[in-house]
Amino acid sequence: xxxxxxxxxxxxxxxxxxxxxxxxxxxxxxxxxxxxxxxxxxxxxxxxxxxxxxxxxxxxxxxxxxxxxxxxxxxxxxxxxxxxxxxxxxxxxxxxxxxxxxxxxxxxxxxxxxxxxxxxxxxxxxxxxxxxxxxxxxxxxxxxxxxxxxxxxxxxxxxxxxxxxxxxxxxxxxxxxxxxxxxxxxxxxxxxxxxxxxxxxxxxxxxxxxxxxxxxxxxxxxxxxxxxxxxxxxxxxxxxxxxxxxxxxxxxxxxxxxxxxxxxxxxxxxxxxx
Amino acid sequence: xxxxxxxxxxxxxxxxxxxxxxxxxxxxxxxxxxxxxxxxxxxxxxxxxxxxxxxxxxxxxxxxxxxxxxxxxxxxxxxxxxxxxxxxxxxxxxxxxxxxxxxxxxxxxxxxxxxxxxxxxxxxxxxxxxxxxxxxxx
Numbered sequence: 245x246x247x248x249x250x251x252x253x254x255x256x257x258x259x260x261x262x263x264x265x266x267x268x269x270x271x272x273x274x275x276x277x278x279x280x281x282x283x284x285x286x287x288x289x290x291x292x293x294x295x296x297x298x299x300x301x302x303x304x305x306x307x308x309x310x311x312x313x314x315x316x317x318x319x320x321x322x323x324x325x326x327x328x329x330x331x332x333x334x335x336x337x338x339x340x341x342x343x344x345x346x347x348x349x350x351x352x353x354x355x356x357x358x359x360x361x362x363x364x365x366x367x368x369x370x371x372x373x374x375x376x377x378x379x380x381x382x383x384x385x386x387x388x389x390x391x392x393x394x395x396x397x398x399x400x401x402x403x404x405x406x407x408x409x410x411x412x413x414x415x416x417x418x419x420x421x422x423x424x425x426x427x428x429x430x431x432x433x434x435x436x437x438x439x440x441x442x443x444x445x446x447x448x449x450x451x452x453x454x455x456x457x458x459x460x461x462x463x464x465x466x467x468x469x470x471x472x473x474x475x476x477x478x479x480x481x482x483x484x485x486x487x488x489x490x491x492x493x494x495x496x497x498x499x500x501x502x503x504x505x506x507x508x509x510x511x512x513x514x515x516x517x518x
Numbered sequence: 519x520x521x522x523x524x525x526x527x528x529x530x531x532x533x534x535x536x537x538x539x540x541x542x543x544x545x546x547x548x549x550x551x552x553x554x555x556x557x558x559x560x561x562x563x564x565x566x567x568x569x570x571x572x573x574x575x576x577x578x579x580x581x582x583x584x585x586x587x588x589x590x591x592x593x594x595x596x597x598x599x600x601x602x603x604x605x606x607x608x609x610x611x612x613x614x615x616x617x618x619x620x621x622x623x624x625x626x627x628x629x630x631x632x633x634x635x636x637x638x639x640x641x642x643x644x645x646x647x648x649x650x651x652x653x654x655x656x
Binding site for chain 2: 456494496498500501510511517
Protein backbone atom coordinates (compact mmCIF):
# COMPACT_ATOMS: atom_id res chain seq x y z
CA UNK A 245 0.00 0.00 0.00
CA UNK A 246 2.67 2.45 1.02
CA UNK A 247 4.40 1.87 -2.28
CA UNK A 248 1.70 3.72 -4.14
CA UNK A 249 2.38 7.10 -2.68
CA UNK A 250 0.29 8.86 -5.28
CA UNK A 251 -2.93 6.97 -4.77
CA UNK A 252 -5.96 8.58 -3.26
CA UNK A 253 -8.34 6.74 -0.97
CA UNK A 254 -11.82 7.84 -0.16
CA UNK A 255 -15.17 6.84 1.21
CA UNK A 256 -18.62 8.28 0.76
CA UNK A 257 -20.53 10.64 2.99
CA UNK A 258 -23.17 9.34 5.40
CA UNK A 259 -25.57 11.83 3.87
CA UNK A 260 -26.04 9.14 1.25
CA UNK A 261 -28.01 6.92 3.66
CA UNK A 262 -30.23 9.85 4.67
CA UNK A 263 -30.84 10.58 1.02
CA UNK A 264 -31.77 6.97 0.30
CA UNK A 265 -33.95 6.94 3.41
CA UNK A 266 -35.89 9.97 2.26
CA UNK A 267 -36.25 8.50 -1.20
CA UNK A 268 -37.52 5.18 0.24
CA UNK A 269 -39.85 6.91 2.69
CA UNK A 270 -41.38 8.97 -0.09
CA UNK A 271 -41.99 6.00 -2.36
CA UNK A 272 -43.23 3.76 0.43
CA UNK A 273 -45.30 6.56 1.93
CA UNK A 274 -47.13 7.03 -1.33
CA UNK A 275 -47.74 3.28 -1.67
CA UNK A 276 -48.99 2.81 1.92
CA UNK A 277 -51.25 5.85 1.77
CA UNK A 278 -52.66 4.49 -1.46
CA UNK A 279 -53.31 1.04 0.05
CA UNK A 280 -54.90 2.46 3.17
CA UNK A 281 -57.12 4.89 1.34
CA UNK A 282 -58.39 2.12 -0.93
CA UNK A 283 -59.01 -0.06 2.08
CA UNK A 284 -60.84 2.71 3.93
CA UNK A 285 -62.89 3.48 0.84
CA UNK A 286 -63.72 -0.23 0.57
CA UNK A 287 -64.66 -0.36 4.23
CA UNK A 288 -67.08 2.53 3.87
CA UNK A 289 -68.69 0.95 0.86
CA UNK A 290 -68.99 -2.43 2.59
CA UNK A 291 -69.45 -1.31 6.20
CA UNK A 292 -71.78 -4.16 7.02
CA UNK A 293 -69.05 -6.75 6.19
CA UNK A 294 -65.89 -5.14 7.59
CA UNK A 295 -66.18 -3.72 11.07
CA UNK A 296 -64.53 -0.33 11.57
CA UNK A 297 -62.25 -1.75 14.31
CA UNK A 298 -60.59 -3.87 11.68
CA UNK A 299 -59.71 -0.74 9.82
CA UNK A 300 -57.79 0.58 12.79
CA UNK A 301 -55.95 -2.70 13.05
CA UNK A 302 -55.14 -2.72 9.37
CA UNK A 303 -53.83 0.84 9.41
CA UNK A 304 -51.57 -0.05 12.31
CA UNK A 305 -50.28 -3.15 10.51
CA UNK A 306 -49.63 -1.31 7.25
CA UNK A 307 -47.81 1.47 9.02
CA UNK A 308 -45.69 -0.91 11.07
CA UNK A 309 -44.71 -2.76 7.89
CA UNK A 310 -43.88 0.62 6.45
CA UNK A 311 -41.75 1.43 9.50
CA UNK A 312 -40.01 -1.93 9.37
CA UNK A 313 -39.13 -1.50 5.70
CA UNK A 314 -37.77 1.97 6.36
CA UNK A 315 -35.66 0.60 9.20
CA UNK A 316 -34.30 -2.13 6.94
CA UNK A 317 -33.54 0.45 4.23
CA UNK A 318 -31.74 2.56 6.80
CA UNK A 319 -29.66 -0.33 8.14
CA UNK A 320 -28.89 -1.55 4.64
CA UNK A 321 -27.73 1.86 3.49
CA UNK A 322 -25.66 2.43 6.61
CA UNK A 323 -23.87 -0.81 5.80
CA UNK A 324 -23.59 0.28 2.17
CA UNK A 325 -21.93 3.56 3.17
CA UNK A 326 -19.63 1.75 5.57
CA UNK A 327 -18.58 -0.78 2.98
CA UNK A 328 -18.11 1.66 0.15
CA UNK A 329 -14.51 2.64 -0.50
CA UNK A 330 -12.69 3.73 -3.58
CA UNK A 331 -9.07 4.16 -4.45
CA UNK A 332 -7.63 6.21 -7.27
CA UNK A 333 -4.25 4.65 -7.88
CA UNK A 334 -1.59 5.12 -10.53
CA UNK A 335 -3.11 2.76 -13.06
CA UNK A 336 -6.73 2.28 -12.18
CA UNK A 337 -9.67 3.18 -10.04
CA UNK A 338 -10.75 0.52 -7.60
CA UNK A 339 -14.25 0.69 -6.19
CA UNK A 340 -15.20 -1.70 -3.40
CA UNK A 341 -18.83 -1.93 -2.43
CA UNK A 342 -21.66 -4.28 -1.59
CA UNK A 343 -23.47 -5.27 1.56
CA UNK A 344 -24.29 -8.93 0.94
CA UNK A 345 -22.30 -9.55 -2.22
CA UNK A 346 -18.96 -7.81 -2.08
CA UNK A 347 -17.87 -6.31 -5.36
CA UNK A 348 -14.44 -5.00 -6.25
CA UNK A 349 -14.54 -3.10 -9.52
CA UNK A 350 -11.23 -2.22 -11.10
CA UNK A 351 -11.38 0.32 -13.89
CA UNK A 352 -8.17 0.95 -15.85
CA UNK A 353 -7.73 4.53 -17.01
CA UNK A 354 -7.42 3.44 -20.59
CA UNK A 355 -11.07 2.43 -20.56
CA UNK A 356 -12.52 5.60 -19.11
CA UNK A 357 -14.52 7.53 -21.64
CA UNK A 358 -15.89 10.35 -19.58
CA UNK A 359 -16.62 11.35 -16.04
CA UNK A 360 -20.06 12.72 -15.22
CA UNK A 361 -20.89 14.54 -12.06
CA UNK A 362 -24.58 14.20 -11.31
CA UNK A 363 -26.44 16.40 -8.87
CA UNK A 364 -30.07 15.28 -8.73
CA UNK A 365 -33.01 16.64 -6.75
CA UNK A 366 -32.35 14.48 -3.70
CA UNK A 367 -28.62 15.08 -4.08
CA UNK A 368 -29.22 18.81 -3.85
CA UNK A 369 -31.24 18.39 -0.67
CA UNK A 370 -28.35 16.70 1.07
CA UNK A 371 -25.62 18.59 -0.75
CA UNK A 372 -24.10 15.48 -2.25
CA UNK A 373 -22.99 14.51 -5.73
CA UNK A 374 -22.76 11.31 -7.69
CA UNK A 375 -19.77 10.65 -9.86
CA UNK A 376 -20.36 8.37 -12.82
CA UNK A 377 -17.33 7.06 -14.62
CA UNK A 378 -18.36 5.88 -18.05
CA UNK A 379 -16.28 3.12 -19.51
CA UNK A 380 -15.97 1.82 -23.04
CA UNK A 381 -18.32 -0.98 -23.92
CA UNK A 382 -19.34 -1.99 -20.46
CA UNK A 383 -22.02 -4.64 -20.51
CA UNK A 384 -23.54 -3.32 -17.31
CA UNK A 385 -24.06 0.10 -18.86
CA UNK A 386 -25.47 -1.36 -22.06
CA UNK A 387 -27.89 -3.60 -20.17
CA UNK A 388 -29.11 -0.93 -17.81
CA UNK A 389 -29.34 1.62 -20.62
CA UNK A 390 -32.08 -0.54 -22.06
CA UNK A 391 -34.00 -0.14 -18.86
CA UNK A 392 -33.43 3.57 -19.10
CA UNK A 393 -31.38 3.58 -15.92
CA UNK A 394 -27.70 3.98 -16.50
CA UNK A 395 -25.56 2.81 -13.64
CA UNK A 396 -22.04 2.49 -14.99
CA UNK A 397 -19.26 0.40 -13.50
CA UNK A 398 -17.71 3.45 -11.98
CA UNK A 399 -20.51 4.65 -9.74
CA UNK A 400 -19.61 6.65 -6.66
CA UNK A 401 -22.63 8.18 -4.91
CA UNK A 402 -22.92 10.48 -1.90
CA UNK A 403 -19.86 12.61 -2.42
CA UNK A 404 -19.49 15.93 -0.67
CA UNK A 405 -16.78 17.16 -2.99
CA UNK A 406 -16.71 15.34 -6.33
CA UNK A 407 -14.27 17.75 -7.90
CA UNK A 408 -11.40 16.35 -5.84
CA UNK A 409 -12.04 12.97 -7.41
CA UNK A 410 -12.45 14.39 -10.86
CA UNK A 411 -9.21 16.31 -10.47
CA UNK A 412 -7.36 13.28 -9.13
CA UNK A 413 -8.58 11.08 -11.96
CA UNK A 414 -7.74 13.66 -14.59
CA UNK A 415 -4.34 14.13 -13.00
CA UNK A 416 -3.59 10.43 -13.13
CA UNK A 417 -4.89 10.15 -16.67
CA UNK A 418 -2.75 13.00 -17.99
CA UNK A 419 0.21 11.57 -16.16
CA UNK A 420 -0.28 8.32 -18.02
CA UNK A 421 -0.83 9.90 -21.37
CA UNK A 422 1.69 12.74 -21.54
CA UNK A 423 4.98 12.31 -23.27
CA UNK A 424 7.62 14.12 -21.21
CA UNK A 425 8.20 17.51 -22.76
CA UNK A 426 11.17 17.53 -25.04
CA UNK A 427 10.77 13.86 -25.84
CA UNK A 428 8.31 14.60 -28.57
CA UNK A 429 10.62 17.21 -30.04
CA UNK A 430 13.48 14.83 -29.90
CA UNK A 431 11.78 11.99 -31.65
CA UNK A 432 9.56 13.66 -34.16
CA UNK A 433 11.27 16.92 -35.13
CA UNK A 434 12.74 17.86 -37.52
CA UNK A 435 10.85 15.58 -39.85
CA UNK A 436 13.90 14.68 -41.91
CA UNK A 437 15.47 13.23 -38.79
CA UNK A 438 12.40 11.59 -37.40
CA UNK A 439 13.19 8.03 -38.35
CA UNK A 440 16.87 8.37 -37.55
CA UNK A 441 16.06 9.70 -34.09
CA UNK A 442 13.41 7.17 -33.47
CA UNK A 443 15.89 4.37 -34.14
CA UNK A 444 18.63 5.95 -32.05
CA UNK A 445 16.14 6.52 -29.26
CA UNK A 446 15.18 2.86 -29.30
CA UNK A 447 18.85 1.85 -29.47
CA UNK A 448 19.79 4.09 -26.58
CA UNK A 449 16.97 2.54 -24.58
CA UNK A 450 18.33 -0.89 -25.41
CA UNK A 451 21.94 -0.14 -24.61
CA UNK A 452 22.44 -0.78 -20.95
CA UNK A 453 25.71 1.06 -20.44
CA UNK A 454 24.38 4.44 -21.45
CA UNK A 455 22.76 5.64 -18.34
CA UNK A 456 22.64 9.16 -17.08
CA UNK A 457 23.43 9.67 -13.46
CA UNK A 458 21.88 12.78 -12.10
CA UNK A 459 22.25 14.92 -9.03
CA UNK A 460 19.24 17.01 -9.89
CA UNK A 461 17.48 16.27 -6.60
CA UNK A 462 20.56 17.18 -4.56
CA UNK A 463 21.13 20.44 -6.40
CA UNK A 464 17.46 21.27 -6.27
CA UNK A 465 17.38 20.84 -2.52
CA UNK A 466 20.54 22.90 -2.21
CA UNK A 467 18.81 25.69 -4.12
CA UNK A 468 15.86 25.32 -1.75
CA UNK A 469 13.41 24.45 -4.50
CA UNK A 470 10.68 21.85 -4.50
CA UNK A 471 10.27 19.64 -7.55
CA UNK A 472 7.10 21.52 -8.43
CA UNK A 473 8.90 24.87 -8.12
CA UNK A 474 11.66 23.69 -10.38
CA UNK A 475 9.20 22.36 -12.94
CA UNK A 476 7.42 25.68 -12.98
CA UNK A 477 10.61 27.69 -13.37
CA UNK A 478 11.88 25.49 -16.15
CA UNK A 479 8.45 25.42 -17.76
CA UNK A 480 7.91 21.67 -17.97
CA UNK A 481 5.39 19.32 -16.33
CA UNK A 482 6.32 18.06 -12.89
CA UNK A 483 6.40 14.55 -14.29
CA UNK A 484 9.37 15.47 -16.48
CA UNK A 485 11.38 16.51 -13.43
CA UNK A 486 10.41 13.31 -11.66
CA UNK A 487 11.42 11.19 -14.64
CA UNK A 488 14.72 13.02 -14.81
CA UNK A 489 15.43 12.57 -11.11
CA UNK A 490 14.75 8.86 -11.44
CA UNK A 491 17.10 8.71 -14.41
CA UNK A 492 14.33 7.33 -16.57
CA UNK A 493 14.59 9.92 -19.25
CA UNK A 494 17.33 11.34 -21.41
CA UNK A 495 16.64 15.06 -21.72
CA UNK A 496 17.37 17.23 -24.68
CA UNK A 497 20.32 19.58 -24.38
CA UNK A 498 18.02 22.60 -24.42
CA UNK A 499 16.11 21.25 -21.43
CA UNK A 500 19.34 20.44 -19.61
CA UNK A 501 20.53 24.00 -20.22
CA UNK A 502 17.31 25.43 -18.84
CA UNK A 503 17.57 23.36 -15.67
CA UNK A 504 21.23 24.26 -15.27
CA UNK A 505 20.29 27.91 -15.64
CA UNK A 506 17.60 27.71 -12.97
CA UNK A 507 19.85 25.79 -10.57
CA UNK A 508 22.80 27.97 -11.48
CA UNK A 509 25.24 25.18 -12.22
CA UNK A 510 26.98 23.44 -15.09
CA UNK A 511 25.40 20.65 -17.08
CA UNK A 512 28.25 18.39 -16.05
CA UNK A 513 27.34 18.99 -12.40
CA UNK A 514 23.76 18.01 -13.12
CA UNK A 515 24.27 14.91 -15.21
CA UNK A 516 26.96 12.34 -15.71
CA UNK A 517 27.17 9.65 -18.33
CA UNK A 518 27.99 6.34 -16.73
CA UNK B 519 11.26 39.35 -21.27
CA UNK B 520 13.55 36.67 -22.59
CA UNK B 521 14.88 35.57 -25.93
CA UNK B 522 13.72 32.22 -27.14
CA UNK B 523 16.91 30.31 -27.72
CA UNK B 524 18.09 27.39 -29.73
CA UNK B 525 21.12 25.20 -29.42
CA UNK B 526 23.98 26.28 -31.66
CA UNK B 527 27.25 24.41 -31.83
CA UNK B 528 30.90 24.78 -32.69
CA UNK B 529 31.09 21.19 -33.87
CA UNK B 530 32.14 22.21 -37.36
CA UNK B 531 35.04 24.28 -36.05
CA UNK B 532 36.29 21.57 -33.67
CA UNK B 533 35.81 18.89 -36.28
CA UNK B 534 37.92 20.80 -38.77
CA UNK B 535 40.58 21.34 -36.14
CA UNK B 536 40.83 17.60 -35.70
CA UNK B 537 40.52 17.05 -39.44
CA UNK B 538 37.59 14.73 -38.81
CA UNK B 539 35.02 14.22 -41.57
CA UNK B 540 31.32 14.35 -40.70
CA UNK B 541 30.88 10.66 -41.38
CA UNK B 542 33.74 9.67 -39.06
CA UNK B 543 32.38 11.79 -36.25
CA UNK B 544 28.93 10.32 -36.84
CA UNK B 545 30.36 6.82 -36.48
CA UNK B 546 32.18 7.73 -33.28
CA UNK B 547 29.05 9.20 -31.75
CA UNK B 548 26.83 6.44 -33.05
CA UNK B 549 24.44 8.57 -35.05
CA UNK B 550 23.89 9.16 -38.74
CA UNK B 551 25.82 11.72 -40.78
CA UNK B 552 22.61 13.65 -41.20
CA UNK B 553 22.34 14.18 -37.47
CA UNK B 554 25.82 15.74 -37.41
CA UNK B 555 24.86 17.92 -40.36
CA UNK B 556 21.78 19.20 -38.55
CA UNK B 557 23.74 19.74 -35.35
CA UNK B 558 26.30 21.86 -37.20
CA UNK B 559 23.52 23.88 -38.78
CA UNK B 560 22.05 24.41 -35.35
CA UNK B 561 18.63 23.20 -36.37
CA UNK B 562 18.46 20.28 -34.01
CA UNK B 563 18.28 20.00 -30.26
CA UNK B 564 20.34 16.90 -29.40
CA UNK B 565 19.73 14.56 -26.51
CA UNK B 566 21.99 14.86 -23.52
CA UNK B 567 23.64 11.49 -24.09
CA UNK B 568 24.66 12.51 -27.60
CA UNK B 569 25.97 15.81 -26.24
CA UNK B 570 28.05 14.00 -23.65
CA UNK B 571 29.53 11.70 -26.26
CA UNK B 572 30.51 14.60 -28.50
CA UNK B 573 32.03 16.40 -25.55
CA UNK B 574 34.05 13.25 -24.78
CA UNK B 575 35.30 13.02 -28.35
CA UNK B 576 36.41 16.63 -28.46
CA UNK B 577 37.58 16.51 -24.84
CA UNK B 578 35.82 19.76 -24.11
CA UNK B 579 33.01 20.65 -21.71
CA UNK B 580 29.52 20.76 -23.17
CA UNK B 581 29.11 24.50 -22.87
CA UNK B 582 32.15 25.06 -25.07
CA UNK B 583 30.71 22.96 -27.85
CA UNK B 584 27.05 23.78 -27.55
CA UNK B 585 25.74 27.16 -26.64
CA UNK B 586 22.37 28.81 -26.58
CA UNK B 587 21.74 31.43 -29.15
CA UNK B 588 18.69 33.65 -29.59
CA UNK B 589 16.65 32.41 -32.52
CA UNK B 590 16.21 35.98 -33.70
CA UNK B 591 19.96 36.33 -34.27
CA UNK B 592 19.96 33.84 -37.12
CA UNK B 593 16.85 35.42 -38.60
CA UNK B 594 18.22 38.96 -38.51
CA UNK B 595 21.51 37.83 -40.03
CA UNK B 596 19.66 36.19 -42.88
CA UNK B 597 17.87 39.40 -43.85
CA UNK B 598 19.08 41.92 -46.40
CA UNK B 599 19.58 45.55 -45.45
CA UNK B 600 16.43 46.60 -47.32
CA UNK B 601 14.37 44.00 -45.48
CA UNK B 602 15.78 45.09 -42.13
CA UNK B 603 14.89 48.68 -42.91
CA UNK B 604 11.33 47.60 -43.65
CA UNK B 605 11.04 45.74 -40.33
CA UNK B 606 12.50 48.69 -38.42
CA UNK B 607 9.95 50.95 -40.07
CA UNK B 608 7.06 48.70 -39.03
CA UNK B 609 8.37 48.55 -35.47
CA UNK B 610 8.94 52.31 -35.41
CA UNK B 611 12.58 52.08 -34.36
CA UNK B 612 15.85 52.83 -36.13
CA UNK B 613 17.79 50.10 -37.83
CA UNK B 614 20.69 50.21 -35.35
CA UNK B 615 18.38 49.36 -32.50
CA UNK B 616 16.89 46.48 -34.48
CA UNK B 617 20.38 45.16 -35.30
CA UNK B 618 21.35 45.39 -31.63
CA UNK B 619 18.89 42.55 -30.94
CA UNK B 620 21.43 40.04 -32.17
CA UNK B 621 24.05 41.24 -29.69
CA UNK B 622 22.28 41.85 -26.39
CA UNK B 623 21.37 39.44 -23.59
CA UNK B 624 18.07 38.86 -21.77
CA UNK B 625 18.74 41.55 -19.19
CA UNK B 626 19.48 44.17 -21.79
CA UNK B 627 16.45 43.08 -23.76
CA UNK B 628 14.15 43.74 -20.84
CA UNK B 629 15.77 47.11 -20.32
CA UNK B 630 15.85 48.35 -23.91
CA UNK B 631 12.74 46.90 -25.50
CA UNK B 632 9.12 47.12 -24.50
CA UNK B 633 6.78 44.22 -25.15
CA UNK B 634 4.69 46.03 -27.75
CA UNK B 635 7.86 46.97 -29.60
CA UNK B 636 8.89 43.30 -29.74
CA UNK B 637 5.43 42.33 -30.90
CA UNK B 638 5.78 44.76 -33.78
CA UNK B 639 9.23 43.44 -34.63
CA UNK B 640 7.88 39.90 -34.73
CA UNK B 641 5.07 41.16 -36.92
CA UNK B 642 7.57 42.81 -39.27
CA UNK B 643 9.61 39.61 -39.42
CA UNK B 644 6.40 37.65 -40.06
CA UNK B 645 7.20 35.23 -37.27
CA UNK B 646 5.08 34.37 -34.24
CA UNK B 647 6.03 36.38 -31.19
CA UNK B 648 6.16 33.21 -29.10
CA UNK B 649 8.75 31.73 -31.42
CA UNK B 650 11.16 34.58 -30.79
CA UNK B 651 10.60 35.66 -27.21
CA UNK B 652 9.24 34.29 -24.00
CA UNK B 653 7.71 36.08 -21.12
CA UNK B 654 9.39 35.76 -17.76
CA UNK B 655 7.70 33.23 -15.49
CA UNK B 656 6.41 34.90 -12.35
